[in-house]
Amino acid sequence: MSAGWAVRWLPPVGSLVVLTGLAEVAIRVGRVSPLLLPPPSAVLAVAVSESPALLSASSGTAIAVLVGLGLSAVVGVTIAVGLSTSRFIERAFYPYAIFFQVVPIVAIAPLLVIWFGYGIRAVIASAFIVSIFPVIANTLAGLLSVDPALRDLFRIYRAGPVDTLFRLRLPAALPDVLTGLRVASGLAVIGAIVGEFVGGGGLGVVILGAMREQRTDLVFAAVGYASLLGLALFGLASLASHLSLRRWHASEKELG
Amino acid sequence: MALRLSGVTRIFRPTHGDAVPVLEPIDLEVGRGEFLAVLGPSGCGKSTLLRIIAGLDRPTAGTIGWLEQGTTGEAEEARSIAYVFQDAHLLPWRSVLRNVTLPLELAGGGRAEAESIARATLEQVGLEEAVDRYPAELSGGMRMRVSLARALVVRPRLLLLDEPFAALDEITRQELDDQLRTLWLANGMTVIFVTHSTNEATFLAARALVLSMRPARICLDHRIELPTDRNASLRADPRFAAQAGILYQALLSGNRR
Numbered sequence: 001m002s003a004g005w006a007v008r009w010l011p012p013v014g015s016l017v018v019l020t021g022l023a024e025v026a027i028r029v030g031r032v033s034p035l036l037l038p039p040p041s042a043v044l045a046v047a048v049s050e051s052p053a054l055l056s057a058s059s060g061t062a063i064a065v066l067v068g069l070g071l072s073a074v075v076g077v078t079i080a081v082g083l084s085t086s087r088f089i090e091r092a093f094y095p096y097a098i099f100f101q102v103v104p105i106v107a108i109a110p111l112l113v114i115w116f117g118y119g120i121r122a123v124i125a126s127a128f129i130v131s132i133f134p135v136i137a138n139t140l141a142g143l144l145s146v147d148p149a150l151r152d153l154f155r156i157y158r159a160g161p162v163d164t165l166f167r168l169r170l171p172a173a174l175p176d177v178l179t180g181l182r183v184a185s186g187l188a189v190i191g192a193i194v195g196e197f198v199g200g201g202g203l204g205v206v207i208l209g210a211m212r213e214q215r216t217d218l219v220f221a222a223v224g225y226a227s228l229l230g231l232a233l234f235g236l237a238s239l240a241s242h243l244s245l246r247r248w249h250a251s252e253k254e255l256g
Numbered sequence: 257m258a259l260r261l262s263g264v265t266r267i268f269r270p271t272h273g274d275a276v277p278v279l280e281p282i283d284l285e286v287g288r289g290e291f292l293a294v295l296g297p298s299g300c301g302k303s304t305l306l307r308i309i310a311g312l313d314r315p316t317a318g319t320i321g322w323l324e325q326g327t328t329g330e331a332e333e334a335r336s337i338a339y340v341f342q343d344a345h346l347l348p349w350r351s352v353l354r355n356v357t358l359p360l361e362l363a364g365g366g367r368a369e370a371e372s373i374a375r376a377t378l379e380q381v382g383l384e385e386a387v388d389r390y391p392a393e394l395s396g397g398m399r400m401r402v403s404l405a406r407a408l409v410v411r412p413r414l415l416l417l418d419e420p421f422a423a424l425d426e427i428t429r430q431e432l433d434d435q436l437r438t439l440w441l442a443n444g445m446t447v448i449f450v451t452h453s454t455n456e457a458t459f460l461a462a463r464a465l466v467l468s469m470r471p472a473r474i475c476l477d478h479r480i481e482l483p484t485d486r487n488a489s490l491r492a493d494p495r496f497a498a499q500a501g502i503l504y505q506a507l508l509s510g511n512r513r
Contacts, residue, residue: 147345149341149343149345150345150347152307152312152339152341153339153341153345154362155311155312156310156311156312156337156338156339157358157359157362157363157410158362158363159362163362167347167358167361167362168347171347171349172347172349174349247390247392247393248348248349248390248391248392
Protein backbone atom coordinates (compact mmCIF):
# COMPACT_ATOMS: atom_id res chain seq x y z
CA MET A 1 0.00 0.00 0.00
CA SER A 2 2.77 2.49 0.87
CA ALA A 3 4.32 1.97 -2.58
CA GLY A 4 0.94 2.55 -4.19
CA TRP A 5 0.48 5.80 -2.29
CA ALA A 6 3.94 6.98 -3.28
CA VAL A 7 3.20 6.27 -6.95
CA ARG A 8 -0.08 8.12 -6.68
CA TRP A 9 0.92 11.16 -4.63
CA LEU A 10 4.59 11.72 -5.40
CA PRO A 11 4.11 13.13 -8.94
CA PRO A 12 1.50 15.82 -8.11
CA VAL A 13 3.13 16.85 -4.79
CA GLY A 14 6.58 16.82 -6.37
CA SER A 15 5.49 18.99 -9.30
CA LEU A 16 3.82 21.46 -6.89
CA VAL A 17 6.99 21.82 -4.81
CA VAL A 18 9.22 22.23 -7.87
CA LEU A 19 6.93 24.73 -9.64
CA THR A 20 6.35 26.96 -6.60
CA GLY A 21 10.09 26.78 -5.85
CA LEU A 22 10.87 27.94 -9.39
CA ALA A 23 8.28 30.74 -9.14
CA GLU A 24 9.79 31.87 -5.81
CA VAL A 25 13.30 32.01 -7.29
CA ALA A 26 12.19 33.69 -10.52
CA ILE A 27 10.21 36.40 -8.69
CA ARG A 28 13.04 37.14 -6.23
CA VAL A 29 15.80 37.09 -8.86
CA GLY A 30 13.72 39.14 -11.31
CA ARG A 31 12.85 41.68 -8.58
CA VAL A 32 9.19 41.65 -9.58
CA SER A 33 7.22 44.15 -7.53
CA PRO A 34 5.25 42.28 -4.82
CA LEU A 35 2.36 44.58 -5.75
CA LEU A 36 2.17 42.82 -9.11
CA LEU A 37 3.19 39.31 -8.16
CA PRO A 38 4.07 38.39 -4.58
CA PRO A 39 6.40 35.38 -4.12
CA PRO A 40 4.67 32.14 -3.05
CA SER A 41 6.28 32.34 0.40
CA ALA A 42 4.64 35.73 1.05
CA VAL A 43 1.25 34.42 -0.10
CA LEU A 44 1.63 31.40 2.19
CA ALA A 45 2.56 33.67 5.12
CA VAL A 46 -0.60 35.78 4.59
CA ALA A 47 -2.70 32.65 4.12
CA VAL A 48 -1.57 31.53 7.58
CA SER A 49 -1.60 34.89 9.39
CA GLU A 50 -5.01 35.87 7.99
CA SER A 51 -6.41 32.36 8.32
CA PRO A 52 -9.16 33.22 10.86
CA ALA A 53 -10.67 35.82 8.53
CA LEU A 54 -10.09 33.73 5.41
CA LEU A 55 -11.59 30.62 6.99
CA SER A 56 -14.72 32.42 8.12
CA ALA A 57 -15.07 34.03 4.66
CA SER A 58 -14.56 30.60 3.07
CA SER A 59 -17.26 29.05 5.20
CA GLY A 60 -19.67 31.80 4.09
CA THR A 61 -18.83 31.08 0.46
CA ALA A 62 -19.01 27.32 1.08
CA ILE A 63 -22.55 27.55 2.44
CA ALA A 64 -23.72 29.55 -0.58
CA VAL A 65 -21.98 27.09 -2.92
CA LEU A 66 -23.48 24.03 -1.24
CA VAL A 67 -27.00 25.45 -1.23
CA GLY A 68 -26.65 26.59 -4.85
CA LEU A 69 -25.28 23.22 -5.89
CA GLY A 70 -28.01 21.37 -4.00
CA LEU A 71 -30.64 23.46 -5.78
CA SER A 72 -28.92 22.75 -9.10
CA ALA A 73 -29.03 19.02 -8.41
CA VAL A 74 -32.72 18.95 -7.46
CA VAL A 75 -33.99 21.48 -10.00
CA GLY A 76 -31.62 20.28 -12.75
CA VAL A 77 -32.63 16.62 -12.46
CA THR A 78 -36.31 17.61 -12.34
CA ILE A 79 -35.97 19.75 -15.46
CA ALA A 80 -34.09 16.97 -17.26
CA VAL A 81 -36.85 14.48 -16.39
CA GLY A 82 -39.41 16.95 -17.77
CA LEU A 83 -37.42 17.51 -20.97
CA SER A 84 -36.99 13.77 -21.49
CA THR A 85 -40.72 13.07 -21.57
CA SER A 86 -41.06 13.92 -25.28
CA ARG A 87 -39.05 15.12 -28.26
CA PHE A 88 -41.51 17.98 -28.65
CA ILE A 89 -40.97 19.25 -25.12
CA GLU A 90 -37.21 18.83 -25.49
CA ARG A 91 -37.17 20.86 -28.73
CA ALA A 92 -39.45 23.52 -27.25
CA PHE A 93 -37.64 24.08 -23.96
CA TYR A 94 -34.03 22.89 -24.21
CA PRO A 95 -32.91 26.24 -25.72
CA TYR A 96 -33.89 27.88 -22.40
CA ALA A 97 -31.63 25.43 -20.57
CA ILE A 98 -28.79 26.41 -22.90
CA PHE A 99 -29.48 30.02 -21.87
CA PHE A 100 -28.15 29.14 -18.41
CA GLN A 101 -24.96 27.90 -20.03
CA VAL A 102 -24.28 30.97 -22.15
CA VAL A 103 -25.51 33.72 -19.83
CA PRO A 104 -22.56 35.89 -18.70
CA ILE A 105 -23.00 35.65 -14.96
CA VAL A 106 -20.99 38.86 -14.37
CA ALA A 107 -23.52 40.75 -16.46
CA ILE A 108 -26.61 39.55 -14.64
CA ALA A 109 -25.19 39.46 -11.11
CA PRO A 110 -26.31 43.07 -10.44
CA LEU A 111 -29.81 42.01 -11.50
CA LEU A 112 -29.73 39.24 -8.91
CA VAL A 113 -28.98 41.83 -6.22
CA ILE A 114 -31.95 43.87 -7.38
CA TRP A 115 -34.17 40.78 -7.16
CA PHE A 116 -32.85 39.15 -4.02
CA GLY A 117 -31.22 42.06 -2.18
CA TYR A 118 -27.71 42.19 -0.77
CA GLY A 119 -26.59 39.04 1.01
CA ILE A 120 -26.44 35.32 0.67
CA ARG A 121 -29.65 34.86 -1.35
CA ALA A 122 -28.20 36.68 -4.36
CA VAL A 123 -24.96 34.71 -3.95
CA ILE A 124 -26.85 31.39 -3.88
CA ALA A 125 -28.83 32.42 -6.98
CA SER A 126 -25.59 33.20 -8.79
CA ALA A 127 -24.02 29.83 -7.84
CA PHE A 128 -27.23 28.09 -8.90
CA ILE A 129 -27.47 29.75 -12.31
CA VAL A 130 -23.96 28.87 -13.43
CA SER A 131 -24.03 25.31 -12.10
CA ILE A 132 -27.40 24.04 -13.28
CA PHE A 133 -26.64 23.53 -16.97
CA PRO A 134 -24.16 20.64 -16.67
CA VAL A 135 -26.64 18.85 -14.39
CA ILE A 136 -29.48 19.26 -16.92
CA ALA A 137 -27.34 18.33 -19.94
CA ASN A 138 -25.73 15.24 -18.40
CA THR A 139 -28.90 13.97 -16.76
CA LEU A 140 -30.85 14.40 -20.00
CA ALA A 141 -28.20 12.48 -21.96
CA GLY A 142 -28.35 9.70 -19.37
CA LEU A 143 -32.15 9.53 -19.38
CA LEU A 144 -32.26 9.36 -23.17
CA SER A 145 -29.62 6.65 -23.56
CA VAL A 146 -31.24 3.90 -21.50
CA ASP A 147 -30.65 0.43 -23.01
CA PRO A 148 -33.61 -0.17 -25.41
CA ALA A 149 -33.78 -3.84 -24.38
CA LEU A 150 -34.38 -2.76 -20.78
CA ARG A 151 -37.15 -0.43 -21.95
CA ASP A 152 -38.68 -3.43 -23.76
CA LEU A 153 -38.34 -5.48 -20.58
CA PHE A 154 -40.29 -2.87 -18.62
CA ARG A 155 -42.92 -2.76 -21.38
CA ILE A 156 -43.36 -6.54 -21.29
CA TYR A 157 -43.99 -6.35 -17.54
CA ARG A 158 -46.42 -3.46 -18.10
CA ALA A 159 -44.49 -1.00 -15.95
CA GLY A 160 -46.12 2.42 -15.68
CA PRO A 161 -44.22 5.68 -16.30
CA VAL A 162 -43.54 6.23 -12.58
CA ASP A 163 -42.09 2.74 -12.09
CA THR A 164 -40.05 3.12 -15.27
CA LEU A 165 -38.70 6.47 -14.07
CA PHE A 166 -37.69 5.40 -10.59
CA ARG A 167 -36.67 1.79 -11.23
CA LEU A 168 -35.06 2.18 -14.64
CA ARG A 169 -34.41 5.62 -16.09
CA LEU A 170 -33.14 7.52 -13.04
CA PRO A 171 -30.86 4.72 -11.77
CA ALA A 172 -29.54 4.25 -15.32
CA ALA A 173 -28.82 7.99 -15.52
CA LEU A 174 -27.12 8.16 -12.10
CA PRO A 175 -23.54 7.99 -13.45
CA ASP A 176 -24.32 10.91 -15.76
CA VAL A 177 -26.02 12.90 -12.97
CA LEU A 178 -22.87 12.50 -10.86
CA THR A 179 -20.63 13.54 -13.75
CA GLY A 180 -22.80 16.63 -14.16
CA LEU A 181 -22.49 17.43 -10.45
CA ARG A 182 -18.71 17.09 -10.59
CA VAL A 183 -18.53 19.66 -13.39
CA ALA A 184 -21.13 21.83 -11.62
CA SER A 185 -19.18 21.87 -8.33
CA GLY A 186 -16.32 23.91 -9.83
CA LEU A 187 -18.71 26.27 -11.60
CA ALA A 188 -20.73 26.86 -8.42
CA VAL A 189 -17.62 28.26 -6.67
CA ILE A 190 -17.08 30.69 -9.55
CA GLY A 191 -20.75 31.69 -9.46
CA ALA A 192 -20.71 32.27 -5.71
CA ILE A 193 -17.62 34.49 -5.78
CA VAL A 194 -18.97 36.57 -8.66
CA GLY A 195 -22.21 36.83 -6.69
CA GLU A 196 -20.28 38.02 -3.65
CA PHE A 197 -18.57 40.75 -5.68
CA VAL A 198 -21.93 42.45 -6.03
CA GLY A 199 -24.03 40.88 -3.28
CA GLY A 200 -21.45 40.92 -0.51
CA GLY A 201 -20.03 38.36 1.89
CA GLY A 202 -17.51 35.53 1.76
CA LEU A 203 -14.28 35.30 -0.17
CA GLY A 204 -15.58 37.64 -2.88
CA VAL A 205 -15.63 40.55 -0.47
CA VAL A 206 -12.20 39.64 0.92
CA ILE A 207 -10.81 39.71 -2.62
CA LEU A 208 -12.48 43.08 -3.40
CA GLY A 209 -11.22 44.59 -0.12
CA ALA A 210 -7.68 43.33 -0.65
CA MET A 211 -7.74 44.73 -4.18
CA ARG A 212 -8.71 48.20 -2.94
CA GLU A 213 -5.88 48.09 -0.40
CA GLN A 214 -3.50 46.80 -3.11
CA ARG A 215 -2.74 43.75 -0.98
CA THR A 216 -1.94 41.40 -3.86
CA ASP A 217 -0.68 38.72 -1.45
CA LEU A 218 -4.09 38.60 0.28
CA VAL A 219 -5.86 38.38 -3.10
CA PHE A 220 -3.72 35.37 -3.95
CA ALA A 221 -4.33 33.80 -0.54
CA ALA A 222 -8.11 34.21 -0.97
CA VAL A 223 -7.92 32.74 -4.47
CA GLY A 224 -6.02 29.82 -2.94
CA TYR A 225 -8.80 29.26 -0.40
CA ALA A 226 -11.43 29.42 -3.16
CA SER A 227 -9.50 26.85 -5.18
CA LEU A 228 -9.27 24.55 -2.18
CA LEU A 229 -13.01 24.91 -1.70
CA GLY A 230 -13.63 23.92 -5.33
CA LEU A 231 -11.21 21.03 -5.00
CA ALA A 232 -12.89 19.80 -1.82
CA LEU A 233 -16.30 19.88 -3.53
CA PHE A 234 -14.97 18.06 -6.57
CA GLY A 235 -13.47 15.45 -4.24
CA LEU A 236 -16.79 15.12 -2.40
CA ALA A 237 -18.69 14.62 -5.67
CA SER A 238 -16.11 12.05 -6.82
CA LEU A 239 -16.36 10.22 -3.51
CA ALA A 240 -20.16 10.13 -3.75
CA SER A 241 -19.82 8.77 -7.27
CA HIS A 242 -17.32 6.13 -6.20
CA LEU A 243 -19.41 4.98 -3.23
CA SER A 244 -22.65 4.72 -5.18
CA LEU A 245 -21.28 3.20 -8.38
CA ARG A 246 -18.37 1.06 -7.33
CA ARG A 247 -20.20 -2.25 -7.64
CA TRP A 248 -21.64 -1.74 -11.05
CA HIS A 249 -20.21 0.95 -13.25
CA ALA A 250 -17.21 0.65 -15.53
CA SER A 251 -15.95 4.16 -14.75
CA GLU A 252 -15.48 3.24 -11.08
CA LYS A 253 -14.41 -0.36 -11.36
CA GLU A 254 -10.76 0.17 -12.27
CA LEU A 255 -10.22 2.51 -9.31
CA GLY A 256 -11.00 -0.34 -6.87
CA MET B 257 -53.70 -24.53 -28.47
CA ALA B 258 -52.06 -21.62 -26.74
CA LEU B 259 -51.40 -19.26 -29.58
CA ARG B 260 -52.64 -18.74 -33.13
CA LEU B 261 -51.12 -16.40 -35.72
CA SER B 262 -53.24 -15.75 -38.81
CA GLY B 263 -51.72 -13.96 -41.78
CA VAL B 264 -49.26 -12.05 -39.62
CA THR B 265 -47.29 -9.71 -41.89
CA ARG B 266 -44.74 -7.05 -41.06
CA ILE B 267 -43.43 -4.37 -43.39
CA PHE B 268 -40.90 -1.85 -42.10
CA ARG B 269 -41.44 1.61 -43.54
CA PRO B 270 -38.37 3.73 -42.92
CA THR B 271 -38.79 7.52 -43.18
CA HIS B 272 -36.29 7.51 -46.04
CA GLY B 273 -36.06 4.75 -48.61
CA ASP B 274 -38.30 1.91 -49.69
CA ALA B 275 -40.56 -0.22 -47.55
CA VAL B 276 -38.89 -3.44 -46.39
CA PRO B 277 -41.12 -6.51 -46.14
CA VAL B 278 -39.86 -8.53 -43.17
CA LEU B 279 -42.54 -11.17 -42.65
CA GLU B 280 -44.66 -12.67 -45.40
CA PRO B 281 -48.10 -13.71 -44.16
CA ILE B 282 -47.40 -16.25 -41.42
CA ASP B 283 -50.00 -18.74 -40.21
CA LEU B 284 -48.98 -20.66 -37.14
CA GLU B 285 -50.57 -22.55 -34.28
CA VAL B 286 -48.61 -23.32 -31.16
CA GLY B 287 -49.99 -25.91 -28.74
CA ARG B 288 -50.13 -25.35 -25.01
CA GLY B 289 -46.96 -26.60 -23.34
CA GLU B 290 -45.20 -27.02 -26.67
CA PHE B 291 -41.46 -26.34 -27.13
CA LEU B 292 -41.12 -24.66 -30.52
CA ALA B 293 -37.75 -23.72 -32.01
CA VAL B 294 -37.67 -21.05 -34.71
CA LEU B 295 -34.67 -21.33 -37.02
CA GLY B 296 -33.56 -19.03 -39.78
CA PRO B 297 -30.63 -17.18 -41.27
CA SER B 298 -29.39 -14.01 -39.59
CA GLY B 299 -31.61 -11.00 -40.17
CA CYS B 300 -34.46 -13.04 -41.64
CA GLY B 301 -37.11 -11.65 -39.33
CA LYS B 302 -37.27 -14.30 -36.60
CA SER B 303 -36.68 -11.72 -33.88
CA THR B 304 -39.41 -9.57 -35.40
CA LEU B 305 -41.79 -12.51 -35.22
CA LEU B 306 -40.92 -13.01 -31.55
CA ARG B 307 -41.32 -9.29 -30.78
CA ILE B 308 -44.76 -9.32 -32.42
CA ILE B 309 -45.79 -12.31 -30.30
CA ALA B 310 -44.47 -10.50 -27.20
CA GLY B 311 -46.48 -7.37 -28.04
CA LEU B 312 -43.31 -5.27 -28.48
CA ASP B 313 -44.08 -4.75 -32.15
CA ARG B 314 -47.37 -4.66 -34.07
CA PRO B 315 -48.01 -6.66 -37.24
CA THR B 316 -48.74 -4.64 -40.39
CA ALA B 317 -51.56 -7.10 -41.08
CA GLY B 318 -52.95 -10.24 -39.51
CA THR B 319 -54.02 -11.21 -36.03
CA ILE B 320 -52.68 -13.01 -32.99
CA GLY B 321 -55.15 -15.00 -30.95
CA TRP B 322 -54.90 -16.53 -27.51
CA LEU B 323 -56.86 -19.52 -26.38
CA GLU B 324 -57.35 -18.10 -22.90
CA GLN B 325 -58.51 -14.73 -24.16
CA GLY B 326 -62.13 -15.24 -23.18
CA THR B 327 -61.43 -16.68 -19.77
CA THR B 328 -58.74 -14.37 -18.35
CA GLY B 329 -58.23 -10.64 -18.53
CA GLU B 330 -55.68 -9.15 -20.88
CA ALA B 331 -53.44 -7.96 -18.05
CA GLU B 332 -53.30 -11.45 -16.58
CA GLU B 333 -52.34 -12.77 -20.00
CA ALA B 334 -49.55 -10.22 -20.42
CA ARG B 335 -48.07 -10.95 -17.05
CA SER B 336 -47.70 -14.58 -17.94
CA ILE B 337 -45.45 -13.82 -20.93
CA ALA B 338 -41.71 -13.69 -20.26
CA TYR B 339 -38.95 -12.73 -22.65
CA VAL B 340 -35.25 -13.54 -22.63
CA PHE B 341 -33.03 -11.35 -24.81
CA GLN B 342 -29.87 -12.17 -26.73
CA ASP B 343 -27.78 -10.71 -23.92
CA ALA B 344 -28.67 -10.92 -20.26
CA HIS B 345 -29.66 -7.21 -20.01
CA LEU B 346 -29.67 -7.11 -16.21
CA LEU B 347 -29.97 -3.90 -14.20
CA PRO B 348 -26.33 -3.34 -13.17
CA TRP B 349 -27.27 -1.37 -10.03
CA ARG B 350 -29.30 -4.24 -8.60
CA SER B 351 -28.02 -7.39 -6.95
CA VAL B 352 -28.82 -10.76 -8.51
CA LEU B 353 -31.71 -11.24 -6.09
CA ARG B 354 -33.20 -7.80 -6.77
CA ASN B 355 -32.87 -8.30 -10.52
CA VAL B 356 -35.01 -11.41 -10.22
CA THR B 357 -37.59 -9.75 -7.95
CA LEU B 358 -38.05 -6.89 -10.47
CA PRO B 359 -40.94 -8.38 -12.51
CA LEU B 360 -42.79 -9.19 -9.28
CA GLU B 361 -42.23 -5.66 -7.95
CA LEU B 362 -43.56 -4.21 -11.20
CA ALA B 363 -46.62 -6.43 -10.87
CA GLY B 364 -47.16 -4.85 -7.44
CA GLY B 365 -46.26 -7.76 -5.18
CA GLY B 366 -44.92 -7.51 -1.64
CA ARG B 367 -41.16 -7.40 -1.20
CA ALA B 368 -40.81 -10.32 1.22
CA GLU B 369 -42.94 -12.62 -0.90
CA ALA B 370 -41.11 -11.53 -4.07
CA GLU B 371 -37.76 -12.33 -2.46
CA SER B 372 -38.78 -15.79 -1.37
CA ILE B 373 -40.11 -16.64 -4.86
CA ALA B 374 -36.94 -15.17 -6.41
CA ARG B 375 -34.70 -17.25 -4.12
CA ALA B 376 -36.56 -20.41 -5.08
CA THR B 377 -36.25 -19.56 -8.78
CA LEU B 378 -32.53 -18.80 -8.46
CA GLU B 379 -32.13 -22.19 -6.84
CA GLN B 380 -33.79 -23.76 -9.89
CA VAL B 381 -31.09 -22.30 -12.14
CA GLY B 382 -28.30 -23.16 -9.69
CA LEU B 383 -27.51 -19.62 -8.52
CA GLU B 384 -28.51 -19.77 -4.85
CA GLU B 385 -24.92 -18.87 -3.87
CA ALA B 386 -24.86 -15.70 -5.96
CA VAL B 387 -27.96 -13.85 -4.71
CA ASP B 388 -26.04 -10.90 -3.21
CA ARG B 389 -23.58 -10.42 -6.04
CA TYR B 390 -23.86 -7.79 -8.76
CA PRO B 391 -24.06 -8.43 -12.53
CA ALA B 392 -20.60 -6.91 -13.14
CA GLU B 393 -19.15 -9.57 -10.83
CA LEU B 394 -20.63 -12.54 -12.74
CA SER B 395 -19.50 -14.57 -15.75
CA GLY B 396 -21.50 -14.42 -18.99
CA GLY B 397 -23.09 -17.80 -18.30
CA MET B 398 -24.14 -16.79 -14.78
CA ARG B 399 -25.63 -13.53 -16.07
CA MET B 400 -27.69 -15.48 -18.60
CA ARG B 401 -28.90 -17.75 -15.80
CA VAL B 402 -30.02 -14.68 -13.83
CA SER B 403 -31.84 -13.49 -16.94
CA LEU B 404 -33.54 -16.89 -17.22
CA ALA B 405 -34.51 -16.77 -13.54
CA ARG B 406 -35.94 -13.27 -14.03
CA ALA B 407 -38.11 -14.66 -16.83
CA LEU B 408 -39.22 -17.73 -14.88
CA VAL B 409 -40.04 -15.86 -11.66
CA VAL B 410 -43.41 -14.73 -13.04
CA ARG B 411 -44.36 -18.38 -13.75
CA PRO B 412 -44.93 -17.53 -17.43
CA ARG B 413 -47.35 -19.57 -19.48
CA LEU B 414 -45.44 -18.44 -22.56
CA LEU B 415 -41.65 -18.11 -22.47
CA LEU B 416 -40.05 -16.36 -25.45
CA LEU B 417 -36.29 -16.62 -25.96
CA ASP B 418 -34.39 -14.70 -28.66
CA GLU B 419 -31.08 -16.49 -29.33
CA PRO B 420 -30.44 -16.37 -25.60
CA PHE B 421 -27.22 -18.36 -25.38
CA ALA B 422 -25.66 -17.34 -28.71
CA ALA B 423 -22.85 -15.33 -27.10
CA LEU B 424 -21.75 -18.09 -24.74
CA ASP B 425 -19.06 -20.71 -25.20
CA GLU B 426 -20.10 -24.18 -26.39
CA ILE B 427 -19.90 -25.93 -22.99
CA THR B 428 -21.81 -23.23 -21.09
CA ARG B 429 -24.36 -23.12 -23.85
CA GLN B 430 -25.01 -26.87 -23.67
CA GLU B 431 -25.31 -26.67 -19.89
CA LEU B 432 -27.91 -23.94 -20.22
CA ASP B 433 -29.73 -25.88 -22.96
CA ASP B 434 -29.92 -28.88 -20.60
CA GLN B 435 -31.16 -26.65 -17.82
CA LEU B 436 -33.79 -24.96 -19.98
CA ARG B 437 -35.17 -28.33 -21.08
CA THR B 438 -35.33 -29.55 -17.49
CA LEU B 439 -37.14 -26.37 -16.46
CA TRP B 440 -39.58 -26.75 -19.35
CA LEU B 441 -40.37 -30.35 -18.39
CA ALA B 442 -40.82 -29.30 -14.75
CA ASN B 443 -42.89 -26.13 -15.31
CA GLY B 444 -44.89 -27.11 -18.41
CA MET B 445 -44.99 -23.65 -20.00
CA THR B 446 -45.14 -23.02 -23.75
CA VAL B 447 -41.70 -22.10 -25.09
CA ILE B 448 -40.77 -20.36 -28.33
CA PHE B 449 -37.02 -20.41 -28.81
CA VAL B 450 -35.36 -18.45 -31.63
CA THR B 451 -31.94 -19.70 -32.69
CA HIS B 452 -29.71 -20.01 -35.74
CA SER B 453 -28.22 -23.31 -34.56
CA THR B 454 -29.76 -26.49 -35.97
CA ASN B 455 -28.12 -28.57 -33.20
CA GLU B 456 -29.57 -26.41 -30.45
CA ALA B 457 -33.03 -26.53 -32.05
CA THR B 458 -32.85 -30.31 -32.44
CA PHE B 459 -31.73 -30.90 -28.88
CA LEU B 460 -34.25 -28.57 -27.26
CA ALA B 461 -37.43 -28.54 -29.22
CA ALA B 462 -40.40 -30.81 -29.78
CA ARG B 463 -41.12 -28.97 -33.01
CA ALA B 464 -38.97 -26.77 -35.22
CA LEU B 465 -39.92 -24.07 -37.67
CA VAL B 466 -37.43 -23.14 -40.38
CA LEU B 467 -37.81 -19.66 -41.86
CA SER B 468 -36.47 -18.46 -45.21
CA MET B 469 -34.38 -15.38 -45.87
CA ARG B 470 -36.15 -12.03 -45.57
CA PRO B 471 -39.06 -11.65 -46.12
CA ALA B 472 -39.50 -14.68 -43.91
CA ARG B 473 -41.92 -17.44 -44.76
CA ILE B 474 -42.15 -20.87 -43.17
CA CYS B 475 -40.03 -23.34 -45.21
CA LEU B 476 -40.46 -26.28 -42.89
CA ASP B 477 -42.61 -27.13 -39.90
CA HIS B 478 -41.06 -30.27 -38.48
CA ARG B 479 -41.80 -32.41 -35.43
CA ILE B 480 -38.46 -33.51 -33.93
CA GLU B 481 -38.57 -37.31 -33.72
CA LEU B 482 -36.48 -37.84 -30.62
CA PRO B 483 -37.37 -39.20 -27.16
CA THR B 484 -38.64 -36.74 -24.53
CA ASP B 485 -35.87 -37.78 -22.17
CA ARG B 486 -32.83 -36.10 -23.70
CA ASN B 487 -29.35 -35.87 -22.24
CA ALA B 488 -25.86 -34.94 -23.40
CA SER B 489 -25.19 -38.39 -24.93
CA LEU B 490 -28.04 -37.81 -27.37
CA ARG B 491 -25.89 -35.27 -29.20
CA ALA B 492 -23.68 -38.12 -30.44
CA ASP B 493 -26.66 -40.31 -31.46
CA PRO B 494 -27.15 -40.88 -35.23
CA ARG B 495 -30.88 -40.14 -34.86
CA PHE B 496 -29.91 -36.71 -33.54
CA ALA B 497 -27.72 -36.07 -36.57
CA ALA B 498 -30.53 -37.18 -38.90
CA GLN B 499 -33.03 -34.76 -37.32
CA ALA B 500 -30.51 -31.88 -37.35
CA GLY B 501 -29.80 -32.75 -41.00
CA ILE B 502 -33.44 -32.29 -41.97
CA LEU B 503 -33.43 -28.81 -40.43
CA TYR B 504 -30.12 -27.99 -42.07
CA GLN B 505 -31.41 -28.98 -45.53
CA ALA B 506 -34.45 -26.77 -45.06
CA LEU B 507 -32.23 -23.86 -43.98
CA LEU B 508 -30.11 -24.30 -47.11
CA SER B 509 -33.11 -24.39 -49.43
CA GLY B 510 -34.60 -21.35 -47.72
CA ASN B 511 -31.37 -19.46 -48.28
CA ARG B 512 -31.16 -20.39 -51.92
CA ARG B 513 -34.44 -19.14 -53.26
